[in-house]
Amino acid sequence: MRRVVLVAYDNAQLLDVSCTSDVFDGANRLGVTPGYEVTLATVGGRAVRCSGGLTLAAHARLDQVRGPVDTVLVAGGFGHEDAAGDTRLITHVRRLAAEARRVASVCTGATVLAAAGLLRGRxxxxxxxxxxxxxxxxxxxxxxxxxxxxxxxxxxxSAGVTSALDLSLALVEEDHGASVARDIARYLVVYLQRPGNQAQMSMFLTTPPPDHEPLRDLVSYICAHPADDLGTEALAARTGVSARHLTRLFTTHLGASPSRYVRTVRVEAAARLLSTSDLPLASVARRCGFGSAHTLRQAFVAHYDTSPSTYRRMLRGGGPHDRASIGMRPPATTAST
Structure with a gap:
């Protein structure tokens, strides 16, 4: 069995623990060889109270867990800063990491890895x-x-909370192949493995509606009509302001020029069509305001660091993929998070 040591602490996020353990359990239920033995370890072997109010019983005292182990995985949660300041926890995470094949964190568990010196230069x-x-x-x-x-x-x-599913599925795929990871995803009724370089949050969630009412209406129009003429002059005319003033409004309220904002809306609209339809690339390009499939491809690669066809294939689980390099470059964003 591959030994997975899952490190938790008070005020850890329950989903950070359950998402990872359920993915490894799913692999075991599929009969993979070798399977996974997950051990929940805490300082002193104490039960930990998760931020949602539920209490988890530990399997083992962290100081008594001995290597070698396959994977050390640190959960995140609102207690991550206290955990990073706990010398006992940090000492044993560092010790186990030295004897592990791989080390991972979910969400703010990265704070613990950083405190242990495991992210230095990475x-x-x-x-x-x-x-x-x-x-x-x-x-x-x-x-x-x-x-x-x-x-x-x-x-x-990994990123916040449910990205634990994406990370754990990627770890299982690394160990046992894409078909096993896809079967687990289907069993858990989750999105079929989002690529690691997909943004943590869509711009439609991270960018709140601007306070400026005319601009808010214009943004709604852009998102609903990506194939229209959305040039700066046309948008300015629709809003009743000069192109220069519109640019100032976008920069002030959205952190991007009108053209950059429009391009991101169009690329994300294309991503939705690629994942939800069988339309050919040329049709996707036209519906999303790109002049051609070639123009769509250029914008898509710049935003997601992958081609539209590869993106569609990954989301639908078609064909083998080398995921070792996925997530090694961020997508473009319109506003800082």
């Missing part, structure tokens, strides 16, 4: 809401808040 991600703080406290870590998960050598970090 690229990593974490929950988008904590990325700036992690970067400020650990300047020796290249923190990228965009991807769902990042692999740097044998160290894996």
């Amino acid at each position: 690229r990593a991600t974490t929950h988008w809401g904590w990325a700036a703080r992690l970067a400020a406290r650990h300047p020796d870590v290249t923190v990228d808040p965009a991807p769902l998960f990042v692999r740097d050598g044998n160290v894996y970090t």
